[in-house]
Amino acid sequence: MGSDPAVRETIEKALARHGGRPGPLIEILHAVQDALGFVPKEAVPMIAQGLNLSIAEVHGVVTFYHHFREQPQGRHVVQLCRAEACQSMQGEALAAHAKRRLAIDFNETTADGRYSLEPIYCFGNCACAPAAMIDGELHGRVSAERFDELIAALGPKKQQPR
Amino acid sequence: MTTTVFIPRDASALSLGAEAVAGAVFAQAAASKVDLKLVRNGSRGLFWLEPLIEVATPAGRVAYGPVTPRDVPALFAAGFLTGSAHTLRLGLTEDIPYLKRQERLTFARVGLTDPLSLSDYVAQGGYRGLRRALELAPEAIVKEVTDSGLRGRGGAAFPTGIKWKTVLDQKSAQKYVTCNADEGDSGTFADRMLMEGDPLLLIEGMTIAGVAVGATHGYIYLRVEYPHALRTLNAAIAAAYDAHYLGRDILGSGKQFELEVRLGAGAYICGEETSMLESLEGKRGEIRVRPPLPAIKGLFGLPTIVNNVISLASVPAILERGAAFYQNYGAGRSRGTLPIQLAGNIRHGGLIEKAFGVTLREILYDFGGGSASGRPIRAVQVGGPLGAYMPESQFDTAIDYEAFSAVGALLGHGGIVAFDDTVDMAHMARYAMEFCAHESCGKCTPCRIGSTRGVEVIDRIVSGVNRAENIELLEELCDTLLQGSLCGLGGMTPFPVQSALKFFPQDFRKARGEERR
Numbered sequence: 001m002g003s004d005p006a007v008r009e010t011i012e013k014a015l016a017r018h019g020g021r022p023g024p025l026i027e028i029l030h031a032v033q034d035a036l037g038f039v040p041k042e043a044v045p046m047i048a049q050g051l052n053l054s055i056a057e058v059h060g061v062v063t064f065y066h067h068f069r070e071q072p073q074g075r076h077v078v079q080l081c082r083a084e085a086c087q088s089m090q091g092e093a094l095a096a097h098a099k100r101r102l103a104i105d106f107n108e109t110t111a112d113g114r115y116s117l118e119p120i121y122c123f124g125n126c127a128c129a130p131a132a133m134i135d136g137e138l139h140g141r142v143s144a145e146r147f148d149e150l151i152a153a154l155g156p157k158k159q160q161p162r
Numbered sequence: 163m164t165t166t167v168f169i170p171r172d173a174s175a176l177s178l179g180a181e182a183v184a185g186a187v188f189a190q191a192a193a194s195k196v197d198l199k200l201v202r203n204g205s206r207g208l209f210w211l212e213p214l215i216e217v218a219t220p221a222g223r224v225a226y227g228p229v230t231p232r233d234v235p236a237l238f239a240a241g242f243l244t245g246s247a248h249t250l251r252l253g254l255t256e257d258i259p260y261l262k263r264q265e266r267l268t269f270a271r272v273g274l275t276d277p278l279s280l281s282d283y284v285a286q287g288g289y290r291g292l293r294r295a296l297e298l299a300p301e302a303i304v305k306e307v308t309d310s311g312l313r314g315r316g317g318a319a320f321p322t323g324i325k326w327k328t329v330l331d332q333k334s335a336q337k338y339v340t341c342n343a344d345e346g347d348s349g350t351f352a353d354r355m356l357m358e359g360d361p362l363l364l365i366e367g368m369t370i371a372g373v374a375v376g377a378t379h380g381y382i383y384l385r386v387e388y389p390h391a392l393r394t395l396n397a398a399i400a401a402a403y404d405a406h407y408l409g410r411d412i413l414g415s416g417k418q419f420e421l422e423v424r425l426g427a428g429a430y431i432c433g434e435e436t437s438m439l440e441s442l443e444g445k446r447g448e449i450r451v452r453p454p455l456p457a458i459k460g461l462f463g464l465p466t467i468v469n470n471v472i473s474l475a476s477v478p479a480i481l482e483r484g485a486a487f488y489q490n491y492g493a494g495r496s497r498g499t500l501p502i503q504l505a506g507n508i509r510h511g512g513l514i515e516k517a518f519g520v521t522l523r524e525i526l527y528d529f530g531g532g533s534a535s536g537r538p539i540r541a542v543q544v545g546g547p548l549g550a551y552m553p554e555s556q557f558d559t560a561i562d563y564e565a566f567s568a569v570g571a572l573l574g575h576g577g578i579v580a581f582d583d584t585v586d587m588a589h590m591a592r593y594a595m596e597f598c599a600h601e602s603c604g605k606c607t608p609c610r611i612g613s614t615r616g617v618e619v620i621d622r623i624v625s626g627v628n629r630a631e632n633i634e635l636l637e638e639l640c641d642t643l644l645q646g647s648l649c650g651l652g653g654m655t656p657f658p659v660q661s662a663l664k665f666f667p668q669d670f671r672k673a674r675g676e677e678r679r
Contacts, residue, residue: 022462025444030386030425057445064446064603065427067386083348083597084543084590085579088506089534121430121597123387124351125174126579127209127504127511136389140177 074116085126172205180213186231204359206273207513219245272359291478303374309485311497316470317574328457332465337377347546349577353471357391361398367474430601493519506579523557537582545574548654550661587666594658609652
């Protein structure tokens with residue numbers, strides 16, 4: 001298997017750190033995703049072997065949880081809450097605006113790899129709805145204008161090389 | 163003279179710019195050579211006033227809010243460091259009516275102190291509950307919790323003391339205390355605020371639980387959507403270990419309690435206790451068939467306490483002040499206080515800890531001040547995405563587990579989401595089914611398939627296809643989910659759907675096109 005040495009090293013480190021603890025699989029997947037940005041396909045058999053689990057068991061866990069990704073995300077991750085409290089404050093209109101502004105749907109990444117848009121079901125910021133998280137930073141009472149400001153604050157779009 | 167200024171580090175306050183305000187205050191103080199101590203406290207829970215900053219004065223803490231970085235120079239010029247007048251001045255924090263009318267037992271310290279200061283915690287009465295517990299026999303601790311009338315604040319309202327008694331009675335070399343901090347219900351944030359604002363209270367509560375039932379290891383199962391709470395909990399746990407409030411020999415008692423945080427991975431179902439245990443074991447969060455109860459066969463097959471954050475955080479006060487003190491608050495069989503979370507389309511959203519018995523209307527209007535939009539409140543959903551939608555005619559219901567069941571509603575974890583009259587209740591019913599389909603663990607058929615069929619049937623109803631037959635079909639489908647699901651996700655998704663159908667039938671009959679066959 002032509003495995004990337006960085007992937008192998010990350011997994012070995014995660015296995016060494018968490019492998020001896022009870023029920024370590026999710027901890028290991030977090031460590032791998034935090035380091036690599038996603039859980040690469042090739043990681044699954046390596047983790048399975050390291051924990052003496054079947055590939056199916058590891059794959060089953062990776063795919064069960066919404067948080068684990070099998071593809072890399074864009075450079076900027078835009079997460080919008082879709083739950084009821086945010087809906088009561090025009091969260092759906094904000095989502096429609098964000099999709100237009102970024103020209104992608106939920107669970108998509110722009111072709112230039114700049115933005116990913118993800119639905120989230122509650123940040124616990126329900127008294128300050130609608131809520132969004134951009135690159136790990138939480139924002140409350142996000143209007144369409146505020147959303148555009150936050151996106152603009154990420155910096156100008158790089159020119160595509162010719 | 164050093165002046166102490168409090169600026170919250172709570173995630174909601176940060177989401178409204180508290181970090182930038184703290185930076186501006188710090189910079190302005192340095193520029194004007196003012197000796198200032200900046201404390202990053204939890205939030206008081208008055209979210210329409212966040213970022214709310216406070217200044218310690220001889221008369222008490224004076225609040226200003228909502229503050230933006232642009233206000234900071236003017237605040238300094240007005241002399242806010244001595245509590246002087248300014249348009250943003252709210253008076254003494256404790257006199258703000260929204261706070262003054264509450265009964266804060268569990269949230270007594272949230273917003274007052276630096277959440278990571280163990281000395282603040284102890285100075286404000288922290289760890290008195292654990293000290294008392296260490297002097298009692300395990301049975302006596304459990305009895306105190308039982309007598310207090312405390313019921314599970316996660317939503318199921320099962321008596322906490324009875325659960326503990328079951329675990330205590332198990333003969334096992336290893337038992338566990340697990341804290342369910344997978345607060346996934348929309349409209350709820352009490353767990354988050356508490357973990358960020360007074361994490362040592364939860365740690366103390368879990369330690370008492372461990373001492374009570376003979377469990378030496380605890381896990382906090384925290385949702386991944388709460389990164390601020392994760393950082394705060396980890397730092398607070400480290401501080402507790404350093405001061406021997408956790409570890410092999412707690413305060414020289416010879417009792418051991420180890421505690422760690424385990425992070426979830428974005429699955430609403432893991433708020434269901436058996437699914438949470440599966441996830442803690444590193445598996446898919448599929449629910450387990452009960453019996454056996456987790457108290458008998460829980461984490462790794464061993465006797466396990468599974469309690470919500472607020473249940474565990476209520477315990478230190480019960481041990482410190484006695485069961486009767488806590489039991490004295492409340493109404494009917496709902497004893498003590500409930501941290502109510504008021505959210506959604508509401509003018510004054512926030513955290514309201516009140517003794518059971520206050521009415522929904524008082525919360526929505528006396529505290530909440532009506533809708534944020536200024537339009538009439540048409541419906542509220544209480545108890546998260548599985549809670550019923552309640553119309554105006556039910557707003558006089560008392561916040562009380564039994565009173566809510568009596569009207570076919572659910573108190574749950576105490577989250578209230580308000581909607582104004584622009585809400586489309588057929589849309590909200592459809593969303594309930596869609597959410598169930600998104601979050602179903604897939605183990606049982608009614609939930610896994612029924613939720614998707616539910617979305618389709620509602621789509622047919624609102625587009626006018628065989629409307630009467632499809633409404634009947636939807637009702638039948640709800641009944642199947644209700645009767646045939648293994649856990650609350652499938653079993654309770656019908657509540658928002660049925661209540662929307664019952665109280666807002668006109669929304670399902672809006673002519674979006676004529677009736678078609």
